[in-house]
Amino acid sequence: MITWIKRLALVVFLLLQASCSEWQPNTFTLVGELPPGFSYWAGVYYVPEPGTDCNIKDWRRTMPEHNRPWLGEYRSEIKINIKTIIKGCRMVVDDIDIKIFARWTDVGMGQTYDRAGLMFRTELEDKHKRIFNSKDESEFYGECYWVFKTSGKYRSLTKYIECRKDLERGERGKGKPSAIYARDQLPGKTIKMSIRLLDKEKPGVKDTWIEFPNGWKRCLGDGFEDPYGFCRGNTSDFSYYTGPYGEICTIYPGCEE
Structure with missing residues (x-):
């Protein structure tokens, strides 16, 4: 009897171990490392899981949003679901639209924003994949600067923010701060958006x-x-x-x- 119980316990242990080894988190973390006074909004977009036959109308209206400034909510660190079910359809994360907000004055329309983004693919060549370090963290880099101009007959000053890839910190190519990852890289990982503010301002x-x-x-x-x-x-x-x-x-x- 004791021998049988021991064998049963061993089998259960092995099954649990196998189950745990195959299990992966369904989330990853996005962290915004921004200059003082900056914030960001993130809209997460999903597409039907490859091989899934779905017929969903207006499904983009169901996409989750994080850090909605009109509701006064903000967290620099947010959790993103990799897979989800929307209207009965299995979906996978496809891209994240990011708005980087900055305020140059507390008067009137003093808040402005520019864009950044993340893209995710089922298959991705190794040369395009971002690398995660030993802490399961990966970073992409951007730089922002203020642009100033005047408007109207009183030449009223206005400013807005512009952001781009940070070539000095290793980014390649032109465009807004962005990065692309394979979906199988994401479970349990952390992606950091590191943005710095340049001292030099430019006329618009x-x-x-x-x-x-x-x-x-x-x-x-x-x-x-x-x-x-x-x-x-x-x-x-x-x-x-x-x-x-x-x-x-x-x-x-x-x-x-």
């Missing part, structure tokens, strides 16, 4: 500002009624611009010379 419209050692000056153009205000080689006639609080300024960044 060419030939409208001239740079001096102490900052940028706004070209006058043909006067304040000129909606474009191009410099056209005139390096001596400049206009003021209006800051976000209504202040009258002559130099950017800063205000007064």
Whole structure:
């Protein structure tokens, strides 16, 4: 009797061990490592699992969203399901649309954003696969910078953020911060989106500002009624611009010379 119980216990142990060795988590973690004052939104999109015959209409409306700013929610670290069921159809994660938010003033429409993204494939050549380190972490890198311009007859200052791949930290090619992974790489792993903010800001419209050692000056153009205000080689006639609080300024960044 005791021998039989021992054999049964051994069989159960081996079955459990085999089951645990085959089990994989159905999630991975996305972490946003962003500059102070930045945040991100993530929309996760799924497609029918390969080999699945599904007929779903308007299924994109059911996609989960994370860090919805209009609800005041934010977490830098979020869990993403790799597989899910939507309207009875087995789905797998296909891509994540990311918006990187930044705010340059607390007045009016002071928040702006640019995009980043992740893509996932069932099969992916090794040369395109990202590498995970010994901690099961992988990173992709981006850099953002502020762009400034003026609008209207009072030449009111506006700014927006632009982001791109960070070539200095090893990214290749042009475009928005992004990365691609094979789906079988994902279970239990962590993907970090590492974004840095460059010190250098840039004018949003060419030939409208001239740079001096102490900052940028706004070209006058043909006067304040000129909606474009191009410099056209005139390096001596400049206009003021209006800051976000209504202040009258002559130099950017800063205000007064």
